[in-house]
Amino acid sequence: MFHCCGAVIVFEDVPSGDRITLGEDHALYCVVSGMVNEELIWYKDGRQIQLTEDEIRISIAKRELSNGNLSTLVIDNVMQGDAGLYQCVIISPMSGSVSSSSPEAELLILSLPAPEYPLCSEPDSAIIAGSTVELTCVSERVFPKVRLHFTRNSEPVNTRTMLTETGNLVTLSLTLPTKKDNNGEIYECHQYSSQITKNHV
Structure with a gap:
């Protein structure tokens, strides 16, 4: 007043x-x-x-x-x-x-991320046992925030991950040393929101 x-x-x-x-x-x-x-x-x-x-x-x-x-x-x-x-x-x-x-x-x-997300990347060249590999999973920064995580052969991967935010994107990085036993393993990136759930191989 x-x-x-x-x-x-x-x-x-x-x-x-x-x-x-x-x-x-x-x-x-x-x-x-x-x-x-x-x-x-x-x-x-x-x-x-x-x-x-x-x-x-x-x-x-x-x-x-x-x-x-x-x-x-x-x-x-x-x-x-x-x-x-x-x-x-x-x-x-x-x-x-x-x-x-x-x-x-x-x-x-x-809102939700655009339909093309999450985007996952992997090494372009052949993976040699004993080398270190980085996998990334990228989504959009929206509200509410999405949660990203990796699975290996459908089991959660909870180690060696790092989440960064740059501009309107959020990136989850997974760094892992490789060995012969890893041959044939399938890694998936999962995106979760209170609105929807979406996975990407």
């Missing part, structure tokens, strides 16, 4: 955070009472949301209610780039600057 020009301006309802599945539609609501000439706008990650003709997925609807001014931010066909911190902001008519803002509401986008 704050005072402006003798009027008491109150956030009667503020946007709330949520977890949204990729491709769904979502709306954020903000209700402010006591506004006279102030402007109610939306911010994402600290910057004003600018509506353009090229971005038709996002729209803002405004109307008056009995308890104040309602502003609704609508996001159609949610994409990864829509994840972030949202808030409604009141702009002073005198200075044109922010006079008050709601708490930030975080949107998390739930």
Whole structure:
């Protein structure tokens, strides 16, 4: 609550955070009472949301209610780039600057890696007994995070693995010394998510 020009301006309802599945539609609501000439706008990650003709997925609807001014931010066909911190902001008519803002509401986008993942790699040349071999299993960094692990002949491999994250990819590396007894063994990379499970040989 704050005072402006003798009027008491109150956030009667503020946007709330949520977890949204990729491709769904979502709306954020903000209700402010006591506004006279102030402007109610939306911010994402600290910057004003600018509506353009090229971005038709996002729209803002405004109307008056009995308890104040309602502003609704609508996001159609949610994409990864829509994840972030949202808030409604009141702009002073005198200075044109922010006079008050709601708490930030975080949107998390739930998604799966692209269909081609996981990607596994192995040595291009023949493997010689006594040498060291590195196998890698690559997937995308998404939310919720995927879990990767290797199996050898359908049994879990829990040693000599290293997980790294670079850019939008996550890589599980398996380093192992080879011997003649390893001939014919089958290594598989497994990808797990709360959404789906997928394996790759």
